Amino acid sequence: PQLLRLDGVTVRFGNSGRPALDAVDLDVAAHEIVCVLGPSGSGKSTLLRVVAGLQQADAGRVLLEGREQGGVPTHRRGVGLMFQDHQLFPQRDVAGNVAFGLRMRGSARADRERTVAGLLDLVGLPGAQRRAVASLSGGEQQRVALARALAPSPRLLMLDEPLGQLDRGLRERLVVELRRLFRELGTTVLAVTHDQGEAFALADRVVVMQDGRIAQTGTPLEVWQRP
């Protein structure tokens, strides 16, 4: 079943020039890992923002599990977001960051603590609950941001240049871990990156964007073979 469907989604900034998204159609199946690849300015972030409800579409529809999302606010859409500048709360410790979305939902403290411990194990930071965010390396902070995004069990996890700030060696290792983790959890992922290697290593399917349109879509191998 399709988890996400974009149907002719157009987003225009100002009224001149080409739209940032130009009648985009896109389906993402449950449990699928889709990477949107494309140069800067091709519309990748706008695509994520429109799915999250942070940006309104001028035309077209965004459907999650078959339901139109028109005026549904971000926190009601069941989407998790992780941005490049992960924006952790510096004054909260690791657990306070990871538990943030759970507290917003009013889940009980004992449940939160269990969930946080499980997520920190998953992302490779077991026992880090009481560490200060500022004492963590870039890669560790990225893992905390990932745990925070996963905490409310989003039906769709969206990643915007998730490893962009990290050095290449670390990125190559993390991307393999991420893929294994998402596969294990059955997470449906829509990630955007301008890094071809990252997209190919992470994705079941790659969507190539150019000038606000989908120029190409296929498995990493298919996209690799007809560049």
Ligand code: ADP
């Ligand atoms: P990408 O994420 O691929 O770099 P974006 O989605 O950020 O691309 O941008 C797509 C196009 O929309 C670009 O031409 C960009 O300049 C334009 N754009 C994005 N956000 C805004 C905005 N808030 N106001 C005006 N133009 C914008």
Ligand code: ADP
């Ligand atoms: P507050 O004191 O801000 O009203 P809490 O009593 O929930 O809220 O949080 C107190 C401490 O417990 C904070 O250090 C916070 O980081 C930590 N904490 C909150 N949620 C969890 C959790 N799920 N697991 C572990 N520690 C948590």
